[in-house]
Amino acid sequence: MDHDPDRLVLWPSYFDARRSRRSGRRVAKDAAVKKPDLDGLYAAARAVGLRKIKREANVSRPSAPNAKEGRLIVSRAGALEDAGSASKEEIMQMIGGT
Numbered sequence: 001m002d003h004d005p006d007r008l009v010l011w012p013s014y015f016d017a018r019r020s021r022r023s024g025r026r027v028a029k030d031a032a033v034k035k036p037d038l039d040g041l042y043a044a045a046r047a048v049g050l051r052k053i054k055r056e057a058n059v060s061r062p063s064a065p066n067a068k069e070g071r072l073i074v075s076r077a078g079a080l081e082d083a084g085s086a087s088k089e090e091i092m093q094m095i096g097g098t
Contacts, residue, residue: 005076006075006076006077007073007074007075007076008073008074008075008076008079008088008091009071009072009073009074010041010045010071010072010073010074010088010091010092010095011024011061011069011070011071011072012036012037012038012040012041012069012070012071012072013025013036013061013064013067013069014026014027014092015027015031015032015033015036015041015092015095015096016032016033016034016035017029017032017033017034018034018035019032024061024063024064026089026092027092027093027095027096028096031093031096031097032096037069037070038055038057038069038070038071038072041072041095042055042072044095044096044098045072045074045095047098048082048083048091048094048095048098049082049083050074050078050079050082050083050091051078052074052075052077052078052079052082053072053074053075053078054072054073055070055071055072055073056070056071056072056073057070058070074091079091
């Protein structure tokens with residue numbers, strides 16, 4: 001896959017309350033959920049106001065090649081337009097806060 005600077009990739013495991021920060025969680029424990037899934041992540045992103053989102057199911061995160069958790073691809077330009085931020089960290093915090 002080619003590098004696209006407009007693309008933000010969000011994995012459900014970033015929002016997994018059962019994981020530690022060291023093992024891949026990227027949001028605070030109070031912003032995480034116990035069993036995150038791709039559909040829930042998509043719904044939370046839509047609730048934040050993001051519109052340019054693409055779901056890819058059955059894709060594995062490079063650090064966990066056997067887990068086919070899927071991923072959410074968010075347009076950085078669309079996130080700036082819709083949510084007011086193009087930062088991956090801020091987008092994750094917004095999604096986790098819903």
